[in-house]
Amino acid sequence: MTTPSPEDVHTPMLTDGDEFRIPTYKLLQQDGTLYEGAEAPHLERDKALRMYQAMVFTRVLDERMLAAQRQGRLSFYMQCTGEEAAVIGSAAALDDADVIMAQYREQGALAYRGFTTDEFMNQLFGNELDYGKGRQMPVHYGSTRLNYVTISSPLATQIPQAVGYAYGQKLAGDGHCTITYFGEGAASEGDFHAALNMAAVHKVPVIFLCRNNGYAISTPTIEQFAAEGVAPRAFGYRMHVIRVDGNDILAVYEATRVARRMAVEDNRPVLIEAMTYRLAGHSSSDDPSSYRSKKEEEAWREKDPLLRMQRWLTDKGWWSEDDEKRLQESMRREVLDTMKRAEKRPPPPLESLVTDVYDEVTPALAEQLDQLKAHIRKYPDAYPKSASQVTGGD
C-alpha cells in the first residue's frame, strides 16, 4: 500500500495550513435573538427548561460551594462558571445512556443528567454516602446510574480511554457513543494526540469536546499553542471537526447533535472546539488577578451564557422574571440545606481504606487494617474521624 500523495511538484512547496480557516458556528446572540439566517434547533419546551435549570443549578452550586470553601467548610472547589453552555448544551444533545468521560469542570453535565443535590454534596464532603468513599478531592464525581465515569485528576488520561470505551460500544452495537471533555491545556498532553489518532484509525463513535476556555491555570492559549485553536489538529488525523461559540447553548447543542449522529450512525469520531472562557479561577486555590486583567474578565461576563439562554427562553414565552426568582431561591435553599446535612454525616468507615484496592481485600491489607485499628484504639483522641468505629467494640 502506498500513501495517496498530492500532485507532485518540482520546487519546494511548504504549507502552514493557514489556507484552512475553521469558522465558528453561532446561533444565539447575547440579547437572546438569533443571528440573521440562523435557525434554532428543534427543542421542546420541557427539554429547553431542563437545560436551563441545569445551568442555573450549576451556577448556584458553584457560587455556594466556593463560598463554603472560603468559610473553611470545604477543602477545595472548582467552578464551571462561564462554561455552562458548552457543557450542558453538549450533554443535552446526547442520549442519557451515552457515556461521559469528563475532565473535572463538567458538573453541569451531571446536573443535567439528574445527579441529585445530595449526591453532589456527599462527594464534596467525602462522607459515608459518597460513591467514591471519600477517597478523592471534591468535584471528582462519578455515577454508574448516569453513565458518568469517575473523574481522575491527571489531565487528558480520560481522552484515549473514551476512545477505547467507544470502540467497545461499537462492537457491542448498542447504538451509543462516548463523549470526552477536556480543556485546551489538556489537549497538549500526549494522550490527546494518541486518542485522536486511534479514534480516526479505528473509526470509533466518540466525540471529543474541547472546552477552549482561554487558560490552563495561568497559562493563556497563546503560550499553549501556536496554531489558531485546537480544532485544526483534527485535519492531521483526518477527523471531522466543528468549532462552536461555547457560550451559545443552542449552537453547542446542535453541533453536538450532528456530531453524535456521525458518531453512532457512521462510526466517525468528531472533534468539537467550544470557544468559551473560564470566568472563575482554575480552582479555589487560584487567584487569576496575578495573570489576567479585570477588564478581560468583564468583557467575557458580558457574554454570560446563562443570561443569553434566559433571554431566548423569555422571548419564546417559556420563562419569566418570576420563574427566575423562584428557581434561584429554591435552588439556593436546597443547596444550603443539603450542604448542612452532608457535612454532618460521618466519614466513610475505616475499612474503606483497604477495600477496592483489589477486587478483594488481600491478607496483607487485612493485617495492615488490623494493626491500624489496634493503634487507633490506643490513641483514640488523635483520630477523631474513626475512633468511635474501633472503640465501641467492633
Added chain:
Amino acid sequence: MARMNMLQAINHALDTAMAADERVLCFGEDVGVFGGVFRATSNLQQKYGKARCFNTPLVEQGIIGFANGLAAQGSIPVAEIQFADYIFPAFDQIVNESAKYRYRSGNLFNVGGLTIRAPYGGGIAGGHYHSQSPEAYFAHTPGLKVVVPRNAHQAKGLLLGAIRDDNPVVFFEPKRLYRASVGDVPESDYQLPLGEAEVVKEGSDITLVAWGAQIEVVEQAVEMAEKERVSCEVIDLRTILPWDVETVANSVLKTGRLLVSHEAPLTGGFGAEVAATIQARCFLYLESPIARVTGLDTPFPLALEKEYMPDHLKVYEAIKASVEF
C-alpha cells in the same frame, strides 16, 4: 542569613543558579509570569527574561524530553513538574532517556545538567493525585540521582548541589513544608553534597532513618521517646539514590536498632532497600527486627488521610516495640 520558608529558599537557589550561570533555564507549567502554582519560580521571568524562564505547554513528557535535549546540548535545565503525582507521563523520558543517555552512548552524550523539581507528599488534603511520594520508582533507576530536602536551609543547598551535579537529578520537594518550614538560610551561594546523609541528632539506643517531610514527624516521635529515656539517633538520608550506606550502617553498628519511615506505601518502598542492605551489613549487631513505619499499601486516601499517614504516634509505637523487643 535571612529568615526564609522553603519556597523562598528554593526560589533563592534558582535565582542564585541563574545569576551564576546563564546556561541555567527554568521552565514548566505556569512557572513564567505566575511563578508556578506554589510560586517557587516567582520573579525569575521578570529578572532573567522569557527565554530563560518560561511557561511550557501542558505536557509532562514534552517538558522532560525538551529538558533532555537541552541538557544534551549543554544547557542546564531545571524543569518543574507541577506535582510529583503528574510526573508519570514523563516516566519514559526520565527512566529510559535521562537515566541512560550517558551509559548507552559510551559517554559520548549525557544529560548531566538536568534537574527535575517536583513537589511531593501528603498532609494537604490532596487525595490520590496531589499527595504521592514516588521516590522509590525513581530509586529503582540507575543513572538518576534522587534528592529530598527536609527544610529551607537544606532545600537551597541541595538544590544548588543538584543543579551543579553532572548527573540527572530528580528533586522532590516536600510541599507540606513549603511555607511551614521556616529557618535561617544563607543568602550566599552554598551547596550541600549529594549522596551524603546527615546525622540530624545523635543517640545510642535506636537509629531512625527518614527523608523530607518525614524527618519532622520522626523528630516529634523522638521527643516522646526521649521522655522515656530512649536515646534516638536521627538520620536524614537527603539523597535516596545513590544513598549513603556508610552513615546508616555506622549508626546501626552503634545502636543495634533501625527504624525507617516514609509516607509512600510499605511494599517496595525505599525503606525495604535500606532494611535489606543494613541487615546484611549489621546482621550480628541487630538487637531487634528492622522496623518500617510507612503509608498503607493502598492509593493515597482523602477523608481518612490522617489514619493513613505514618504519623509521630505510629513512629513512637514502633520505637517502643523495637527497644522492648
